[in-house]
Amino acid sequence: MRRIGVLALQGDVREHSSMLERVGARVQWVRRPEHLAELDGLVIPGGESTTIAYLLTTSGLRDPLGVALGEGLPVFGTCAGLIMLACSVSDGRSDQWSYGRLDVAVRRNGYGRQVASFEADVEVKGLGPVPGVFIRAPRIEGVGDDVHVWASYDHGDGEHPVLVRQGSAWGCSFHPELTSDTRLHELFVGAVDEALR
Amino acid sequence: MTAMSSHTGSTLVKRGLADMLRGGVIMDVVNPEQARIAEDSGAVAVMALERVPSDIRRDGGVARMSDPEMIQGIQAAVTIPVMAKARIGHFAEAQILQSLDVDYIDESEVLTPADEENHIDKWAFTVPFVCGATNLGEALRRIGEGACMIRSKGEAGTGNVVEAVRHLRTIMTQIRRLKSADEAELYALAKDLQAPLPLVREVAETGELPVPLFCAGGISTPADASLVMQLGAQAVFVGSGIFKSDDPVRMAKAIVEAATHYLDPAIVAKVSTGLGAAMKGFETATLEVRLAERGW
Numbered sequence: 001m002r003r004i005g006v007l008a009l010q011g012d013v014r015e016h017s018s019m020l021e022r023v024g025a026r027v028q029w030v031r032r033p034e035h036l037a038e039l040d041g042l043v044i045p046g047g048e049s050t051t052i053a054y055l056l057t058t059s060g061l062r063d064p065l066g067v068a069l070g071e072g073l074p075v076f077g078t079c080a081g082l083i084m085l086a087c088s089v090s091d092g093r094s095d096q097w098s099y100g101r102l103d104v105a106v107r108r109n110g111y112g113r114q115v116a117s118f119e120a121d122v123e124v125k126g127l128g129p130v131p132g133v134f135i136r137a138p139r140i141e142g143v144g145d146d147v148h149v150w151a152s153y154d155h156g157d158g159e160h161p162v163l164v165r166q167g168s169a170w171g172c173s174f175h176p177e178l179t180s181d182t183r184l185h186e187l188f189v190g191a192v193d194e195a196l197r
Numbered sequence: 198m199t200a201m202s203s204h205t206g207s208t209l210v211k212r213g214l215a216d217m218l219r220g221g222v223i224m225d226v227v228n229p230e231q232a233r234i235a236e237d238s239g240a241v242a243v244m245a246l247e248r249v250p251s252d253i254r255r256d257g258g259v260a261r262m263s264d265p266e267m268i269q270g271i272q273a274a275v276t277i278p279v280m281a282k283a284r285i286g287h288f289a290e291a292q293i294l295q296s297l298d299v300d301y302i303d304e305s306e307v308l309t310p311a312d313e314e315n316h317i318d319k320w321a322f323t324v325p326f327v328c329g330a331t332n333l334g335e336a337l338r339r340i341g342e343g344a345c346m347i348r349s350k351g352e353a354g355t356g357n358v359v360e361a362v363r364h365l366r367t368i369m370t371q372i373r374r375l376k377s378a379d380e381a382e383l384y385a386l387a388k389d390l391q392a393p394l395p396l397v398r399e400v401a402e403t404g405e406l407p408v409p410l411f412c413a414g415g416i417s418t419p420a421d422a423s424l425v426m427q428l429g430a431q432a433v434f435v436g437s438g439i440f441k442s443d444d445p446v447r448m449a450k451a452i453v454e455a456a457t458h459y460l461d462p463a464i465v466a467k468v469s470t471g472l473g474a475a476m477k478g479f480e481t482a483t484l485e486v487r488l489a490e491r492g493w
Contacts (some may be wrong), residue, residue, distance in 0.1 A: 008220075009220065009457050010219070010220040010221050010241060010457060011217055011219065011220060011221075012213075012216040012217055012219060013219070013220065014219070015216065031457070031458065031461075046216075046217050047217050047218075047219075047220070047221070047241070048217065048218070048221065048241045048242070048277055048278075050236055050239070050276060050277055051221055051239045051240070051241045051277075051453070054238070054239035054453070055239060055453070055454070055457055058239075058450075058454055059457075059458075079217070080217070091276065092276055093236070093276055108276055109276070113278075113298045113300055114210075114214055114278065114298075114299075114300035114301065114324060114325065115205065115206070115295065115298055115300075115323045115324050116205060117205060117210040117211075117213070117214065118203040118204060118205045118207075118210060119203060119204055119207050119209060119210060120202065120203035120204075133209055133210060133213055134210075135210055135213045135214050135217060136214065136217075136278065136300070155203065175213060178209060178213050178216065179209075
């Protein structure tokens with residue numbers, strides 16, 4: 001059984017954990033550096049990216065997690081998790097940092113504040129429509145050549161990627177963990193399995 | 198792919214933002230400078246208001262929604278969600294706050310109630326609402342009206358955690374009672390709680406509220422945050438406790454770390470060390486006005 005960590009500093013840790021358990025993974029909450037040992041993959045949940053970034057630093061996880069990601073630890077970031085993995089972040093704090101594991105440029109709250117938060121079906125390659133819950137969601141405004149776009153969505157102002165993959169790193173603007181649809185978690189855990197084979 | 202239909206203001210996106218705030222600290226701020234300090238210290242959201250509860254308590258008079266200019270100044274200063282308070286039942290204040298694009302409205306007993314019978318019909322809004330509760334029945338009545346987050350009320354502006362503990366324990370005890378009830382008992386329990394039967398049934402099945410349960414009212418140290426999180430709160434509101442302490446920056450950071458590492462006493466001890474004085478606070482028995490009694 002695959003052992004998948006969920007970064008458990010702040011955010012919707014519980015929802016991701018129950019999704020992962022439903023698709024047959026063993027879940028390890030990550031709050032301290034020693035929790036990174038022996039993980040086959042990691043999920044960075046939704047939450048506030050500024051808070052998660054702050055707590056990564058104070059908990060001593062920031063550098064060890066950076067090393068693990070550099071060594072190819074498979075990772076899946078949703079919403080704030082996508083922001084933490086991006087190469088460039090706009091409309092953030094002046095000192096906003098991220099791991100740069102995904103060669104994408106994101107704009108924080110790029111779809112607007114909470115009153116603009118929305119639900120819409122998103123067409124995912126090979127899966128068909130998947131329910132998308134966008135909450136103060138980051139918008140992906142640019143992707144590098146090595147990034148594969150698995151889903152795009154047009155919110156009335158042009159198509160933007162909403163689910164991307166670069167090697168073993170995945171990111172999405174929305175919150176699959178808030179729905180009962182486990183297919184994206186299956187996709188991620190399946191990719192982790194494949195990498196280990 | 199062409200544009201597919203989308204909708205805003207659904208229960209899922211409203212409750213979903215509350216889910217994203219779990220494990221975090223929401224701080225009361227009265228100006229952009231305090232808002233930046235809160236964000237720098239790791240707050241998940243700020244509550245924009247003109248006076249923190251301890252000053253409202255001291256000054257007396259009618260407490261109302263804040264000036265829109267002050268709220269907009271705070272929205273411009275930070276990237277995290279900004280909440281603001283409307284008076285209980287004052288749906289026109291809530292309409293104004295929604296038009297300002299605040300991220301959450303707190304229909305709050307800290308302000309002077311505008312309606313002594315009815316709370317706001319929160320289903321009518323796109324913006325989500327948080328409401329206070331002192332017991333499970335009150336929580337479920339607010340959820341029935343459309344609240345997407347519940348905070349136990351505590352006694353705001355006192356720096357005294359005793360009421361927060363009382364309300365949180367009451368809610369958790371009543372949830373456990375529902376969980377152990379058989380189907381036939383649920384009708385009488387719903388009547389006793391004065392709560393909608395479908396919500397009572399849902400709590401009995403899931404063993405928790407249908408929306409996130411946070412804690413407010415009197416939290417003023419990292420140890421307080423750890424205490425209420427261990428009692429079942431999923432995040433904390435800190436009002437006067439930060440900016441009425443000796444060293445607001447350190448206090449804010451310490452409470453943020455305690456809310457995450459609440460099960461790790463060594464970390465809570467470390468962040469509690471050399472913090473300076475917490476807000477002075479009040480013994481609740483001496484209070485002339487009990488804010489928690491507002492709302493029903």
